[in-house]
Structure formats: C-alpha cells, structure tokens
Amino acid sequence: MNFSHNTFLKHLAQTTHSPFLLDIEKAEGVYLYAPDGKKYIDLISGIGVSNIGHRHPKVIQAIKEQVDKHLHVMVYGEYVQSAPNMLAEALVELLPENLNCCYFTNSGTEANEGALKLAKRYTGRTEIISFRGAYHGSTHGSLSVSGNEVKKAAFRPLLPDVKFLTFNTIEQLENITEKTACVIIEPIQGDAGVRIATQEFLEALRKRCTEKGALLIFDEIQTGIGRTGKMFAFEHYGVVPDILTSAKALGGGLPIGTFISSYEIMNSLTHDPMLGHITTFGGNPVCCASALASLEVIEEEKLLSTVEQKGLLFEQLLHHPRVKEIRRKGLLFAFEFETTAEVAHIVEYCLTRGVICFWFLSCPNSFRIAPPLTITKSEIINSCAIIKEAFDSLK
Structure with missing residues (x-):
C-alpha cells in the first residue's frame, strides 16, 4: 500500500x-x-x-473573479451579495411563475431537508408521503423519506409519519389526504436504476396534491441542470411542483443545493419561529458564481x-x-x-x-x-x- x-x-x-x-x-x-x-x-x-x-474555463474564470472579491462574509440570509442574487435571478427566469424564490444550501440532501421542513411549516401538517425505491439523501430527514430499507434499518428511529407508495401506481394516490403535508418524488428515480414516471402518473399526482392541499416536491438533485435534455426533468411532463430541489450539477463542480418555491410559501420560514431554517454556508458566493457560470455555459453552448x-x-x-x-x-x-x-x-x-x-x-x-x-x-x-x-x- x-x-x-x-x-x-x-x-x-x-x-x-x-x-x-x-x-x-x-x-x-x-x-x-x-x-x-x-x-x-x-x-x-x-x-x-x-x-x-x-x-470548464468559464466556471474557473467565474470562481477566480469571485475569490478576488470576497469569500464567506455572513450566514445565509443577512447580507446582500451579488453572486447569490444573480444566481437566483437566473434560476427564476428558467422556471415557471410559481417557482420564484430560492433558498441556497450546501448539498442535495440539505435541499431536501429544507423542502420537507418548509412543507410541514406551511401546511401545519406532519404526514409525508414518498415512494418505494426513492433516494433523497443520507441525512436523517432525507433518509426517512428514502425507500431503501437496507440503508435505513441501522439508523432507526427516523422521522415519524412517513408513508411509502408504489411508484407509477395511480390507484395508491388515494393515500394522499388532508393530513398530508407533502409528497416528495423524483420524476425519474435515479438510484433505483432510472425508473421513469409516466405522464399519467405525474398528472394524477399533481391533481391529487392540489385537491388535498398537500405540497408536491420534485427532487431533481440528479435529473436537473440538463441531464435529461431539459434543464429540469419536470419540463418533459408539463407538471409543475410546489417545491423544486436541485444540487449536484448546479454548482459546476462546487458544492451547492437549492430548494425553490413561491415567495408566499417560502416566507413561512421567516416567522413563528423566526429563522425557521438557517445555514452558515448556504449561498456561498464562490459556489453561487460557479453555479451561475455553469447555467450560462449550458445556454451559450x-x-x-x-x-x-x-x-x-x-x-x-x-x-x-x-x-x-x-x-x-x-x-x-x-x-x-x-x-x-x-x-x-x-x-x-x-x-x-x-x-x-x-x-x-x-x-x-x-x-x-x-x-x-x-x-x-x-x-x-x-x-x-x-x-x-x-x-x-x-x-
């Protein structure tokens, strides 16, 4: 060795x-x-x-330019900085009208954790529904809504009030009720071996969530930022979530994630309690500069x-x-x-x-x-x- x-x-x-x-x-x-x-x-x-x-040369240039300005200056949400501002503007421009407010995190699992908290806070409900075969990350909350029991068993107890349905099975959507805070789903299950949702299933899921007042979370940690031929996989379906999560390719090689929703929904994290979600390094300016450059490369090339x-x-x-x-x-x-x-x-x-x-x-x-x-x-x-x-x- x-x-x-x-x-x-x-x-x-x-x-x-x-x-x-x-x-x-x-x-x-x-x-x-x-x-x-x-x-x-x-x-x-x-x-x-x-x-x-x-x-990529454009990403390297953006990183160097930001490093010459400043690195971390304050925890997320307190100071106004150009790099996260510009990245948020670029993302919002790409997305449907209701996805207009970004919260930047350090990773995909943190984005999913934030999305779950946001859904519970906004709806005042506790039940979370996910799908067998899902993978949403390895931190406790994300692991709780992931579908691989082999990976979960040694770490129980995990989050309570989580139910699992069978992917692409419309009949099981009746399990979404007025008790459901949110449904979290990958439009294409990545770790399960690229299991692709059908058009009919996602449309029925969106309809059921709307009827019951449950928020629909699309986890696009793996499928986002061009991987499927659209910037986000949900664009293939014309089905829009209430909360979208992204990470992995977003940063162009640097660590960043985000959960994105409407300003109305996201604003619920600002009160009762104040600082309902907080992170020290979320929105790191160097990572945001790299992410913005990555989005620009995809468009320009x-x-x-x-x-x-x-x-x-x-x-x-x-x-x-x-x-x-x-x-x-x-x-x-x-x-x-x-x-x-x-x-x-x-x-x-x-x-x-x-x-x-x-x-x-x-x-x-x-x-x-x-x-x-x-x-x-x-x-x-x-x-x-x-x-x-x-x-x-x-x-």
Whole structure:
C-alpha cells in the first residue's frame, strides 16, 4: 500500500470496505488523470455533478473573479451579495411563475431537508408521503423519506409519519389526504436504476396534491441542470411542483443545493419561529458564481440541443444480448444485467481500460452512465467500444 492510499484509508472516513482507490491528480473536460499520466473518461460525471465537464474555463474564470472579491462574509440570509442574487435571478427566469424564490444550501440532501421542513411549516401538517425505491439523501430527514430499507434499518428511529407508495401506481394516490403535508418524488428515480414516471402518473399526482392541499416536491438533485435534455426533468411532463430541489450539477463542480418555491410559501420560514431554517454556508458566493457560470455555459453552448442525439448513440452502440434492459432519459442511463456479479465485472473491466462507469446503490444489478453533456461523438464511440468488450468478456 502506497503512502497516499494509506492516508486515504486510515485518516479519511470510509463508506465501504472496497473503494475505487483511483488516484486523481487533475481533471479536464470529460477526462480524469492519474499521477502517472493515465487518463480515464468519466462517464458518470462524478455521479451527476460535472454536466458541463470538469474545470470548464468559464466556471474557473467565474470562481477566480469571485475569490478576488470576497469569500464567506455572513450566514445565509443577512447580507446582500451579488453572486447569490444573480444566481437566483437566473434560476427564476428558467422556471415557471410559481417557482420564484430560492433558498441556497450546501448539498442535495440539505435541499431536501429544507423542502420537507418548509412543507410541514406551511401546511401545519406532519404526514409525508414518498415512494418505494426513492433516494433523497443520507441525512436523517432525507433518509426517512428514502425507500431503501437496507440503508435505513441501522439508523432507526427516523422521522415519524412517513408513508411509502408504489411508484407509477395511480390507484395508491388515494393515500394522499388532508393530513398530508407533502409528497416528495423524483420524476425519474435515479438510484433505483432510472425508473421513469409516466405522464399519467405525474398528472394524477399533481391533481391529487392540489385537491388535498398537500405540497408536491420534485427532487431533481440528479435529473436537473440538463441531464435529461431539459434543464429540469419536470419540463418533459408539463407538471409543475410546489417545491423544486436541485444540487449536484448546479454548482459546476462546487458544492451547492437549492430548494425553490413561491415567495408566499417560502416566507413561512421567516416567522413563528423566526429563522425557521438557517445555514452558515448556504449561498456561498464562490459556489453561487460557479453555479451561475455553469447555467450560462449550458445556454451559450446550446448543450441541451445535443443531449437526446448523444443519448440515442449510446443506446444504439450498447445493445447487446447480455443486456436485459436499457432505461434512459437523455444522458441518464441504467443498463440492467442478470446479476450483480456481471455488473461488478463490467465496471472493473472498464476501469482498467480507462472508462469509468458505476453501479446504483439500490439497483446493484444495473450500472449507470451519465457522462458530461459536452462529450463528443468520437468519445462516445471509443468508450462504447470498451464497454462492449466488457459485455463480450462476461462468462
């Protein structure tokens, strides 16, 4: 074991007994580079973060310009700063009229925690409804509304008054009642292996929530910021939530999340009690500057217009007899196999040949691809050739 690996394993808290242990010295575009110069094509975008590629020049410039002005100056919500102001304006301009007020956090799970608190505060209700297979984060509240019991059991008791329904099952929506504060859902369940909501289901869900006075929360931590070919996945459906959460790719590589609602709903956090939700580093100006630049890159480079074409190319090139099912929306993929062992073999095979793909926590017999939206046709063809070799090498 070399020195850097020893430090990593002994002095940094571990999440598994078998981390990738990939040494990374630099990153650029769709590539990661090891200290020995070996390069890897990052087909997972650091798990949905680097949608515009690593170290985009415009993002780096925005970060440097903000660093020259100031870093953290005050806890969220007290001082007026241009970077979060400009980011909020840009997001509101992209969104439907009712999503006009942003609260910036440090991560996706914090955005979901804030959204849950907001819904309970605004409605005065306590019941939360989520869906089996959901993944909303690892902090206590987000874990409480996530659907993987294996990940939850060791940490109970969690939030009370949480009910789980079956995704895409309209009949079960009758469980939403006048007791329900909110329903939280991923329009496309990411960690469950890219399970895509139907049009009919989301329309029925929106109608039921409106009828019963429950707030509808769309968790777009993974699917937001262009991943599906729209800036947000809900745009494919024309179904608008009461609260929207986003993170991961929002920051262009820096940590930031947000929950967004109407000013009326969000204002309920300002009184009874005052400071109903607070964060020290939320709205960090450097992260906000990076996020704004990332949104501008997507628009200026017209990246959304190429997502579907690139997704189709991946899908066409990776059809194979061993693949049981391909689930895809834009450039978000799950490739399902018979066993978890097959997936582990594919991921390892690709890694040794310089292609990074990954599995899903809650769907380990599928592997994920979610490359930067900036990936080129030749990079898709070259990486798919290696993935097909991995498929062919299965015993």
